[in-house]
Amino acid sequence: MHLFKLSGIILVICFTAFVFSCPAPGGSSSDEFTDDFEDGIILDDGWVDGTGDYTVDTDTGADGTTTSVKLTLNGAWTGNYNGIYHPLNAMKPTYVSWYAKTDQTNMEAGIFALSRGPKGAETPAVGIYFFSDSTIMVNGGAAVPYAANTWYHHELKNINWNNSPPTFDWWLDGVERGAGYNFFFDIPSFDWVDLYNFSDNTVSWIDEIVIRE
Numbered sequence: 142m143h144l145f146k147l148s149g150i151i152l153v154i155c156f157t158a159f160v161f162s163c164p165a166p167g168g169s170s171s172d173e174f175t176d177d178f179e180d181g182i183i184l185d186d187g188w189v190d191g192t193g194d195y196t197v198d199t200d201t202g203a204d205g206t207t208t209s210v211k212l213t214l215n216g217a218w219t220g221n222y223n224g225i226y227h228p229l230n231a232m233k234p235t236y237v238s239w240y241a242k243t244d245q246t247n248m249e250a251g252i253f254a255l256s257r258g259p260k261g262a263e264t265p266a267v268g269i270y271f272f273s274d275s276t277i278m279v280n281g282g283a284a285v286p287y288a289a290n291t292w293y294h295h296e297l298k299n300i301n302w303n304n305s306p307p308t309f310d311w312w313l314d315g316v317e318r319g320a321g322y323n324f325f326f327d328i329p330s331f332d333w334v335d336l337y338n339f340s341d342n343t344v345s346w347i348d349e350i351v352i353r354e
């Protein structure tokens with residue numbers, strides 16, 4: 142588990158990068174963030190390039206769409222939240238959805254993370270990714286097996302902000318796979334969505350993000 146590794150150096154660099162890049166709002170209204178990546182523009186369109194050495198490309202999309210974002214971690218992993226990220230501005234969604242893919246089953250990649258707090262000093266809430274034992278890791282619990290080079294549709298439903306910590310149900314490819322997963326910490330809202338990999342020299346694809354209050 143790398144999810145709680147943080148460093149003061151990363152904190153400073155990330156915050157500076159955020160201030161100077163002034164990310165524009167993503168999708169639609171303030172109670173919804175969406176990105177289907179169909180315009181082929183990633184880093185000049187609201188997403189911030191974090192401190193890790195990632196190549197950010199566009200590639201074939203999920204669910205019959207044209208474009209996804211492809212994240213290649215070049216060399217060693219250097220920290221959590223070091224891929225690309227987008228502000229969510231204290232959203233309290235009740236529904237989250239995205240597609241993810243990776244090209245192997247024995248590394249850790251394709252992290253979709255939701256967190257709270259200043260960039261670089263995030264409080265983790267949700268972290269879902271392809272784990273190295275060929276199952277999908279959902280907030281610390283590895284669950285359903287996955288295959289390489291295959292898109293998976295994740296949905297977080299029934300997000301209950303009244304619980305302490307808040308909880309969610311996890312659906313994969315339209316089937317509920319687990320109910321009542323706890324957030325890592327009791328937070329009041331999300332400030333960030335982060336996309337990154339854990340293992341050195343790994344590749345992942347993410348597409349069709351919907352975060353809706």
Ligand SMILES: [Ca+2]
Nearest residue numbers: 177202206208
């Ligand atoms: Ca797409």
Ligand SMILES: [Ca+2]
Nearest residue numbers: 180182183186
């Ligand atoms: Ca875009």
Ligand SMILES: [Ca+2]
Nearest residue numbers: 190191192193
């Ligand atoms: Ca970078």
